[in-house]
Amino acid sequence: MEKTTFTSEQLKKLKEAYASGILKVQLNETQMQYQDSGQLLKAIRTIEKELRTKKKPMSVVSKFNKGL
Numbered sequence: 855m856e857k858t859t860f861t862s863e864q865l866k867k868l869k870e871a872y873a874s875g876i877l878k879v880q881l882n883e884t885q886m887q888y889q890d891s892g893q894l895l896k897a898i899r900t901i902e903k904e905l906r907t908k909k910k911p912m913s914v915v916s917k918f919n920k921g922l
Contacts, residue, residue, distance in 0.1 A: 860901040868898050 864881050871879045872895060877888045888894040 860904055862905060865898065865901045865905065868894065868901065872898060 867879055867881060871877070872891060875891070877890070877894060879886045879888075879894075886897075888897070
Protein backbone atom coordinates (compact mmCIF):
# COMPACT_ATOMS: atom_id res chain seq x y z
CA MET A 855 0.00 0.00 0.00
CA GLU A 856 1.35 3.40 -1.01
CA LYS A 857 1.59 6.10 1.66
CA THR A 858 -0.37 9.25 0.89
CA THR A 859 1.57 12.50 0.95
CA PHE A 860 -0.25 15.64 1.99
CA THR A 861 0.55 19.28 1.27
CA SER A 862 0.19 22.42 3.33
CA GLU A 863 -2.33 23.66 0.73
CA GLN A 864 -4.55 20.63 1.40
CA LEU A 865 -4.28 21.26 5.13
CA LYS A 866 -5.26 24.90 4.61
CA LYS A 867 -8.38 23.88 2.64
CA LEU A 868 -9.45 21.44 5.34
CA LYS A 869 -8.97 24.03 8.08
CA GLU A 870 -10.99 26.59 6.10
CA ALA A 871 -13.79 24.03 5.65
CA TYR A 872 -13.72 23.16 9.35
CA ALA A 873 -13.88 26.82 10.37
CA SER A 874 -16.84 27.37 8.03
CA GLY A 875 -18.70 24.24 9.12
CA ILE A 876 -18.43 22.73 5.63
CA LEU A 877 -18.04 18.95 5.46
CA LYS A 878 -17.42 18.60 1.70
CA VAL A 879 -13.95 19.53 0.46
CA GLN A 880 -12.40 19.44 -3.03
CA LEU A 881 -8.71 18.44 -2.94
CA ASN A 882 -7.24 18.39 -6.42
CA GLU A 883 -9.38 15.92 -8.42
CA THR A 884 -10.80 14.28 -5.29
CA GLN A 885 -13.91 15.43 -3.48
CA MET A 886 -14.10 14.39 0.16
CA GLN A 887 -17.32 14.26 2.19
CA TYR A 888 -16.89 13.96 5.96
CA GLN A 889 -19.74 12.61 8.10
CA ASP A 890 -19.17 15.13 10.86
CA SER A 891 -16.78 17.81 12.09
CA GLY A 892 -15.04 15.26 14.31
CA GLN A 893 -13.92 13.25 11.29
CA LEU A 894 -12.75 16.41 9.54
CA LEU A 895 -10.78 17.46 12.62
CA LYS A 896 -9.20 14.01 12.80
CA ALA A 897 -8.09 14.35 9.16
CA ILE A 898 -6.62 17.78 9.94
CA ARG A 899 -4.67 16.39 12.91
CA THR A 900 -3.37 13.48 10.82
CA ILE A 901 -2.10 15.81 8.10
CA GLU A 902 -0.55 18.19 10.64
CA LYS A 903 1.31 15.28 12.22
CA GLU A 904 2.57 14.03 8.86
CA LEU A 905 3.73 17.49 7.80
CA ARG A 906 5.56 18.02 11.13
CA THR A 907 7.29 14.65 10.77
CA LYS A 908 8.28 15.39 7.17
CA LYS A 909 9.88 18.73 8.13
CA LYS A 910 12.07 17.33 10.91
CA PRO A 911 15.13 15.58 9.55
CA MET A 912 16.34 12.70 11.61
CA SER A 913 19.71 13.28 13.23
CA VAL A 914 21.99 10.91 15.07
CA VAL A 915 24.48 12.03 17.68
CA SER A 916 27.33 9.69 18.51
CA LYS A 917 29.47 10.02 21.59
CA PHE A 918 32.66 8.07 21.99
CA ASN A 919 34.68 7.50 25.15
CA LYS A 920 38.18 6.05 25.19
CA GLY A 921 37.41 4.49 28.55
CA LEU A 922 40.38 6.08 30.30
